[in-house]
Amino acid sequence: MTKRHRVVVLGAGYTGMFTAIRLARRTRRAGVEITLVNPSGRFVERLRMHQIAAGRELAVRPIPELLAGTGVTFLQGAATAIDPEARRITVDGSAFLAYDTLVYALGSSTDTGNVPGADAHAFTLNGPEAAGRFAARTAEVAAAGGTVTVCGGGLTGIEAATELAEAHPGLNVTLISTAEPGSMMGEKARAYLHRALGRLGITLETGVRVAKVLPGAVELADGRTLRSDACLWTTGVRVPPLAADSGIATDDRGLVLTDATLRSVSHPQVHAVGDAAAVRMDFGLLHGSCQSGLPTAQYTADTIARLVRGKTVKPFRFGYFHQPVSLGRKDAVVQFTKADFTPAGLRLTGRTAARYKELVSGSPLMTYRYSRHVNVTTLVSRGGRAVPEPTV
Structure with a gap:
């Protein structure tokens, strides 16, 4: 045999x-x-964790159901x-x-170990349970007219901040970032993003670094202390x-x-x-x-x-190929890129971009479903060349 x-x-x-x-x-x-x-026996749609953070429910997708008919053995x-x-x-x-x-x-996962207090006093989007805990706390803060700080102005931080501001109109949302949000985008796409942040009433603190996370505040490296009834940490990876x-x-x-x-x-x-x-x-x-x-x-x-x-x-x-960023449920900006991730001339905004972003977020599940029957091709060979292997 x-x-x-x-x-x-x-x-x-x-x-x-x-x-x-x-x-x-x-x-x-x-x-x-x-x-x-x-x-875990649940498949986690990481692209949608900011939706859970804003209080929205996502479908639970058991891993064995996604593997049904493939012959793959699942070991939890x-x-x-x-x-x-x-x-x-x-x-x-x-x-x-x-x-x-x-x-x-x-x-x-998001790294909370590099800034004092982040591991003890900040929430993350590291899975549905973590996002759900933050959602529960945010609902309390919003009911009291309090303030949520989102630390990290990358794509995750932007999506979380806009989703929160849209879902909780009475909530004060502050986005803290060392770099300008959308800095990787072209000028017009970045300007659209900033208009959306302003329209949603999000306060921007850019060019600053969080030095410490406290129980009810964040301390900035420039010496200022900002109120923070709930802190969401989206910066740093481990x-x-x-x-x-x-x-x-x-x-x-x-x-x-x-x-x-x-x-x-x-x-x-x-x-x-x-x-x-x-x-x-x-x-x-x-x-x-x-x-x-x-x-x-x-x-x-x-x-x-x-x-x-x-x-x-x-x-x-x-x-x-692109940089798609949701700005709430009905708005988004998509910056198309060159192979090296620098911005190209084409962009999408508004509801068209939101539909595009939703298609992107749902595409992995569609890929898994169809891949059980046919070979689905993703963007593998678009530009870029491999380089010699690193020296150990």
Whole structure:
């Protein structure tokens, strides 16, 4: 009897889920056994966590339902150790799971450890439960006419601030950012974004850094203290230390160092995708996002399928396409980009942009659904060139 090739995918976020489903279809006759491991049985739509924060309910999507009919085995549990030499994973501290190929897709979360008080006094959007706790607190603050501070002027902070201001008209929302919100966009798209912030009554504190988070305030680096009845922390990213602790080569942030085929430079049987991977194109290191994560998942599923069949693989290539930002439920701005993420001339605004952003947010689930039956292609080969693998 021919031994089945065992593939284990760690993490059932956007990239891990897509890798497992696509790989199952690509290897359905190749004798491959796929196991998807995740601590929670619920698939989390991270692109929509700001909607939960504003008090909106999202559909609960059980992971086994998304995997139905694929042949992928789901194991609910947390990977606590990896032995890359023995090719074995420890799950929940006691169970062992062997693999021939490992896909490391554990993703990232908001880092509250770099500013004093953030871990104790700030909320995050690290999952539905965390977003739900913030929503409950925000409802109390809004009822009292209080103030919510959103720390971080990136896309997540902008979406959270505008969603909150729209859902709670009596709430005072302050957005604090070291850089100008929308600084990565073109001038016209950025101007539209700022008009939306003004229309929603959001107070901007730009060019400043939060030095400390207090129980009822945030202290800025310039010495000022701002009232904050609830603080939402959206800046800074951290990844699980599992790869580094297991002896897999990582960079100084814990991202798995990959070669041009997204395989670990120290352990080629380990593939890394999404936020967990240090993926470098000729224009620089990819930043963690669904836009770049899904193509890494698609590429990795196809790569493993080819390797199992003894075929060669080409280097991963990727180029960015857009920067979509929701500004509440009925407004948005979409800045289309060049492959290196710099702004191009085209943009969308208003309701058209809002519909576009909703399509983007819902596209992963559609991709999973159709990928069970056909090979769905994401934006993998648009511009960008792989560069030589890093030196360990």
